[in-house]
Amino acid sequence: MITGKTKLLGVIGYPVEHSLSPLMHNAAIQAINNQQNQQNQQNLIDYVYLPFPIKPEDLNTAIAGFSAIGVQGFSITIPHKQAIIPLLSEVSDIAQAVGAVNTVYKINKGWAGTNTDVVGFLAPLQTYNWNWHQKVAVILGNGGAARAVVAGCAQLGFAEIHVVGRSEDKLTAFQQSWVNSPLPANLIIHKWDELSSLIPQADLLVNTTPVGMYPHIDRSPVDEAMFESLSPGTIVYDLIYIPNPTKFLRQAQVRGAIAIDGLEMLVQQGATALELWLQQSVPLDIMRDSLRQHLGLT
Numbered sequence: 001m002i003t004g005k006t007k008l009l010g011v012i013g014y015p016v017e018h019s020l021s022p023l024m025h026n027a028a029i030q031a032i033n034n035q036q037n038q039q040n041q042q043n044l045i046d047y048v049y050l051p052f053p054i055k056p057e058d059l060n061t062a063i064a065g066f067s068a069i070g071v072q073g074f075s076i077t078i079p080h081k082q083a084i085i086p087l088l089s090e091v092s093d094i095a096q097a098v099g100a101v102n103t104v105y106k107i108n109k110g111w112a113g114t115n116t117d118v119v120g121f122l123a124p125l126q127t128y129n130w131n132w133h134q135k136v137a138v139i140l141g142n143g144g145a146a147r148a149v150v151a152g153c154a155q156l157g158f159a160e161i162h163v164v165g166r167s168e169d170k171l172t173a174f175q176q177s178w179v180n181s182p183l184p185a186n187l188i189i190h191k192w193d194e195l196s197s198l199i200p201q202a203d204l205l206v207n208t209t210p211v212g213m214y215p216h217i218d219r220s221p222v223d224e225a226m227f228e229s230l231s232p233g234t235i236v237y238d239l240i241y242i243p244n245p246t247k248f249l250r251q252a253q254v255r256g257a258i259a260i261d262g263l264e265m266l267v268q269q270g271a272t273a274l275e276l277w278l279q280q281s282v283p284l285d286i287m288r289d290s291l292r293q294h295l296g297l298t
């Protein structure tokens with residue numbers, strides 16, 4: 001129930017109508033309260049999580065307004081993940097390394113930013129007890145999400161991290177951007193025409209491009225024929241969560257790959273942010289189920 005004391009959380013983006021974050025965060029807040037209600041009314045958490053469509057030119061005004069009205073924290077999606085950085089008093093090491101902030105929380109002197117996409121990306125991989133130091137990662141795409149994936153692969157200690165992109169200039173800039181970072185020393189960049197020689201080496205193959213995302217569900221970033229050289233047991237990970245599974249994951253599963261879709265990353269990055277705002281553990285299963293139900297997956 002929204003009262004005069006209800007505190008605000010939310011997501012900023014433009015557009016933001018498509019965001020699934022309000023659904024999963026409010027489901028978690030409600031579930032925590034339902035459980036507390038049965039135990040002790042005093043411990044209820046009085047929060048609501050809202051979508052805020054904010055145009056790029058309105059970002060400064062909006063964040064000043066958030067301070068004025070006492071917003072407690074917020075998620076950030078496209079196009080504000082880099083633009084928010086100058087407006088923050090503190091930026092975590094991981095957000096600095098990734099070059100993007102997706103979670104902001106209140107501190108005494110203003111706002112602090114971090115990046116929970118790396119934790120989100122890693123969560124499903126960490127259920128595999130692999131010796132990552134001997135493994136090869138091949139990452140398709142060199143955009144914003146690829147940065148979190150590279151940072152995650154570097155944290156796991158992959159022997160080689162290959163990034164495949166379509167623009168020589170963007171690939172070079174991507175590689176250069178890590179030069180002053182403690183993260184990946186073993187980053188190798190490639191154009192798409194080199195992919196066929198990389199696929200057989202891959203222990204982890206990650207799609208960070210939007211190719212295959214709804215409504216273009218019959219597309220895949222990798223040709224059917226190229227999957228023939230994929231080793232069975234390779235982990236094939238698509239950051240896309242609609243459709244579920246994507247054509248890319250279905251092609252890989254036919255070849256005996258372990259498939260991971262983007263839904264768990266979405267849930268885990270959200271849960272990590274909510275824990276930061278509420279300073280307590282949050283019900284992951286409720287967050288996951290709310291999304292699965294919404295997407296018709298249960």
Ligand code: NAP
Nearest residue numbers: 141142143144145146166167170208209210239262265266
């Ligand atoms: P982005 O910054 O726009 O990057 C997209 C990348 O894909 C760029 O490198 C782009 O290449 C490449 N690309 C786009 N179309 C392509 C095509 N037709 N062929 C080959 N490469 C293509 O986007 P992003 O923020 O990284 O997001 C990428 C995807 O990840 C989206 O589908 C998004 O929904 C998903 N995602 C999921 C989660 C999650 O929690 N599961 C989190 C973040 C993102 P150029 O640089 O050459 O343009």
